[in-house]
Amino acid sequence: MLFRNCVVFPLLIGSLNYGQGIVNGFGLGHLNSSQGSMNAGQCLNRILPAFQTGVALSNPATWPNLKFTQLSLSYSAIKNSVPVLNEYSGLSSGHWIIPIKGRAAIGFSISPYSNQNIAITDTASTKMIAFGDTLSLQRGYRRSGGITVFKVGSGLSLNKKINLGAKLHFLFGSSRQSESLLMNGSASWMSGAVIQTSRMRYSGSFLQGYLSVIPIKSTIIMAAVKFPINPLDGLYRQYFLFYDSNDNGYHDSYHYDFPYPVDVSPLDEVRLNKIHSPIEYTVGIDQRISPGINVMVELLSYKENGQIPEKLQLGINDFVYSSNSASIGLIKFPDDLSVSWTDKFTFRSGINYHSQQLKFSDISITEMGYSLGIGFKFGAVGNQIDINYYAGFREYSQSYESEIIHQFQAGISLADIWFVKRRQKRNG
Amino acid sequence: MLKKLLTTKVAGFFYIPFILWQCAENPVEGDLAHLTQNVVDTTLYDISGYPYWISPNLGSTDRLYFGSKNGLTAQFNLIEMSNSSSWNNYLDSSVTLDSLLFRVYSNDSTLSENLAVQLYYSPDSHFNEINSTYDDFDGFTLDGWQPVGAGTITAETDSSGLFTQTVISWNLISLIEALADTVDSNLVRSFAMTLGFDDSTFLEIYSREATTGSKDPKVEIYYRQSTQNSSDSTIIDTLSAVIYAAKDLTVIQYGEVSIDSLDTGVSLGFGQRMLLSLDFSLPKGALIKNADLILTQDSSLTTSDYKLILDPLDETLDTTAVQFVTDPFITMGYPWTMAAAVENSIVTIGMKYFLQNVNMGNTENIGLKLLPANSNDPFEKASFLFNPDSSKPRLEIVYVVS
Numbered sequence: 001m002l003f004r005n006c007v008v009f010p011l012l013i014g015s016l017n018y019g020q021g022i023v024n025g026f027g028l029g030h031l032n033s034s035q036g037s038m039n040a041g042q043c044l045n046r047i048l049p050a051f052q053t054g055v056a057l058s059n060p061a062t063w064p065n066l067k068f069t070q071l072s073l074s075y076s077a078i079k080n081s082v083p084v085l086n087e088y089s090g091l092s093s094g095h096w097i098i099p100i101k102g103r104a105a106i107g108f109s110i111s112p113y114s115n116q117n118i119a120i121t122d123t124a125s126t127k128m129i130a131f132g133d134t135l136s137l138q139r140g141y142r143r144s145g146g147i148t149v150f151k152v153g154s155g156l157s158l159n160k161k162i163n164l165g166a167k168l169h170f171l172f173g174s175s176r177q178s179e180s181l182l183m184n185g186s187a188s189w190m191s192g193a194v195i196q197t198s199r200m201r202y203s204g205s206f207l208q209g210y211l212s213v214i215p216i217k218s219t220i221i222m223a224a225v226k227f228p229i230n231p232l233d234g235l236y237r238q239y240f241l242f243y244d245s246n247d248n249g250y251h252d253s254y255h256y257d258f259p260y261p262v263d264v265s266p267l268d269e270v271r272l273n274k275i276h277s278p279i280e281y282t283v284g285i286d287q288r289i290s291p292g293i294n295v296m297v298e299l300l301s302y303k304e305n306g307q308i309p310e311k312l313q314l315g316i317n318d319f320v321y322s323s324n325s326a327s328i329g330l331i332k333f334p335d336d337l338s339v340s341w342t343d344k345f346t347f348r349s350g351i352n353y354h355s356q357q358l359k360f361s362d363i364s365i366t367e368m369g370y371s372l373g374i375g376f377k378f379g380a381v382g383n384q385i386d387i388n389y390y391a392g393f394r395e396y397s398q399s400y401e402s403e404i405i406h407q408f409q410a411g412i413s414l415a416d417i418w419f420v421k422r423r424q425k426r427n428g
Numbered sequence: 429m430l431k432k433l434l435t436t437k438v439a440g441f442f443y444i445p446f447i448l449w450q451c452a453e454n455p456v457e458g459d460l461a462h463l464t465q466n467v468v469d470t471t472l473y474d475i476s477g478y479p480y481w482i483s484p485n486l487g488s489t490d491r492l493y494f495g496s497k498n499g500l501t502a503q504f505n506l507i508e509m510s511n512s513s514s515w516n517n518y519l520d521s522s523v524t525l526d527s528l529l530f531r532v533y534s535n536d537s538t539l540s541e542n543l544a545v546q547l548y549y550s551p552d553s554h555f556n557e558i559n560s561t562y563d564d565f566d567g568f569t570l571d572g573w574q575p576v577g578a579g580t581i582t583a584e585t586d587s588s589g590l591f592t593q594t595v596i597s598w599n600l601i602s603l604i605e606a607l608a609d610t611v612d613s614n615l616v617r618s619f620a621m622t623l624g625f626d627d628s629t630f631l632e633i634y635s636r637e638a639t640t641g642s643k644d645p646k647v648e649i650y651y652r653q654s655t656q657n658s659s660d661s662t663i664i665d666t667l668s669a670v671i672y673a674a675k676d677l678t679v680i681q682y683g684e685v686s687i688d689s690l691d692t693g694v695s696l697g698f699g700q701r702m703l704l705s706l707d708f709s710l711p712k713g714a715l716i717k718n719a720d721l722i723l724t725q726d727s728s729l730t731t732s733d734y735k736l737i738l739d740p741l742d743e744t745l746d747t748t749a750v751q752f753v754t755d756p757f758i759t760m761g762y763p764w765t766m767a768a769a770v771e772n773s774i775v776t777i778g779m780k781y782f783l784q785n786v787n788m789g790n791t792e793n794i795g796l797k798l799l800p801a802n803s804n805d806p807f808e809k810a811s812f813l814f815n816p817d818s819s820k821p822r823l824e825i826v827y828v829v830s
Binding site for chain 1: 453454455456457458459460461462463464465466467469471713714715717718780781784785788790824826828829830
């Protein structure tokens with residue numbers, strides 16, 4: 001317990017950050033829901049069951065099917081070739097789901113929502129003559145941080161055929177933008193970088209509703225719709241330009257960044273309204289083709305109704321305003337009645353096609369990928385270890401080079417009976 | 429319980445390798461032309477200069493002067509020695525005074541040994557180093573001062589025979605009673621140096637501001653002190669003490685100072701200073717990367733290495749007068765002062781810090797005062813061109829704006 005509390009959890013919380021791909025530079029960054037699998041036990045599915053028979057971690061309408069409370073953590077490591085290599089890792093999701101008498105369930109989860117980490121250097125450098133000296137300039141842009149989502153959901157089984165679920169998404173987080181102009185030249189003052197930083201704090205909330213219907217015994221149809229209750233707002237504060245004399249990227253007194261921090265008054269914070277207001281529809285069908293083996297098809301459509309104001313400087317001046325994706329999966333679930341350890345494995349595989357459209361440049365991004373995963377149930381209550389690998393190929397209709405994505409996820413789910421007063425053993 | 433603990437530990441160790449995964453974040457290339465940050469260079473010519481004159485004070489200069497140059501005449505220098513317990517050594521019965529020398533130093537190797545630099549002593553205070561001007565010495569004479577005589581001039585060399593300094597010394601032993609007077613509680617040990625000179629004579633002596641003591645005007649006391657030890661024998665120590673100048677001042681005599689509003693220059697000895705006015709505005713939020721005020725001299729009248737101080741005015745003064753006893757223009761001082769030296773007939777004064785703060789609204793630009801540094805030769809004048817189109821003052825600014 002001490003090991004878990006003092007070592008594992010702090011490290012996991014501290015790892016809620018992750019690196020970059022080109023998509024991170026668009027708008028509010030790369031949405032986690034668009035990147036491979038969302039956790040190790042879900043393969044490519046968003047709402048269809050992949051975690052356990054009839055259960056999807058991200059779909060509260062399926063949670064009443066859980067037999068025990070689940071604490072599930074999933075960790076992701078991603079390698080992006082963009083084409084320079086970028087590697088990063090971090091917590092991809094954490095779920096705590098409590099089923100209530102097989103009729104209902106309540107759950108909480110935390111996961112990254114968007115990844116905004118990006119560092120861009122300008123492909124071109126410019127030159128100018130300033131009072132007889134040649135000044136060379138190169139722009140740079142760096143953004144770090146992102147948005148995290150905390151979700152509270154509940155599911156209800158209306159009858160044997162219909163389950164409902166709802167989930168509230170509370171979005172929060174912050175990002176730090178840094179726009180730099182690197183100077184080089186013959187005069188003594190022509191060196192170093194002039195930087196302008198800004199900060200943005202995000203807040204917003206969305207609601208997602210789920211429906212699960214079993215029209216015939218071997219088929220499940222699921223649908224979900226997500227819409228904003230309070231579209232994402234940003235509190236934006238721009239800081240004064242400064243000359244970064246010690247090249248650490250921060251406006252500090254050490255080595256006399258100019259102007260001196262003490263001379264600069266912070267600018268007012270500005271509220272940027274409705275910078276992200278998505279509507280997302282998901283529909284899927286899960287067909288059992290033989291005992292324990294299911295084929296699944298899932299379609300997702302996303303439309304952005306928010307708008308990024310010009311005031312917010314983006315590394316890449318564009319954002320995704322619509323996307324569609326389709327995935328097909330084949331999953332073999334374990335045999336819960338078998339005592340043989342070989343029957344405790346889950347095998348997951350799938351392919352997906354993802355298409356995104358950028359607003360201003362009209363560039364379309366297509367991504368094709370496949371996923372392979374394996375899970376193993378152990379213990380009387382059904383603890384589970386999951387591993388998933390996703391490889392994708394992302395292509396841009398123009399301007400950007402293709403990316404190859406490798407994602408490796410590992411998850412652990414600990415099951416237990418919670419909130420039940422255990423009977424005391426009596427001695428004698 | 430044991431099973432649970434084991435499960436947790438397995439899970440923990442399972443995660444740690446991922447947490448310690450070494451992430452790599454390499455910048456990607458992209459088109460950043462849409463970013464608004466930009467560099468702009470601009471030159472402002474709307475700069476005016478207005479000369480004004482004050483009664484000069486030469487108490488803070490690096491040198492003390494004798495001679496005549498450019499219409500200014502320095503006939504005598506005043507030095508006030510600091511109070512020190514060493515003055516009273518003589519009163520100790522165990523002390524035998526060997527010599528008491530007043531010394532000043534010069535870096536001039538050509539001083540004639542026959543030059544008669546006269547020294548006088550007075551037990552009163554005669555000047556204020558900071559505030560005394562030539563007006564205070566109108567009608568000043570050395571009547572009542574006690575003459576010491578002419579100094580001995582010695583050129584000193586190092587071990588290889590190279591000139592190091594010239595020392596002018598006076599033996600003050602005849603003044604010991606007056607210098608060690610303990611009755612006069614207001615005793616001030618003032619000395620005056622004079623030099624009879626002709627037009628060709630011009631002599632510079634280090635003032636107390638020039639060095640940290642080694643070449644300051646000073647009094648050196650050499651004495652022997654005897655002490656009785658326990659075995660009834662006497663030990664005699666040969667000792668010395670140094671007393672440095674506390675104040676010094678060159679008194680300059682003027683002819684008629686010409687007041688000419690077109691004479692755009694500065695001079696320490698003439699008390700000439702200038703007010704500069706520059707019209708300046710940049711976009712809000714701009715960051716000044718470099719800002720140079722460039723003043724140009726007539727190449728035939730250049731004063732190389734002449735050091736200038738530019739100090740922003742703290743308050744405006746509504747006056748048309750150009751001649752003052754003391755400088756009425758109050759300036760902001762440190763850290764706002766800017767400094768530069770003339771080089772190749774041009775002086776380039778960096779104004780980045782001041783102008784940036786003006787643009788940020790931290791201070792106001794109500795004018796600047798241009799004045800000579802105290803290390804300059806007071807007999808020189810640095811003049812700058814303000815009228816010709818080709819070399820009028822200009823402010824070159826490079827700024828970044830977003």
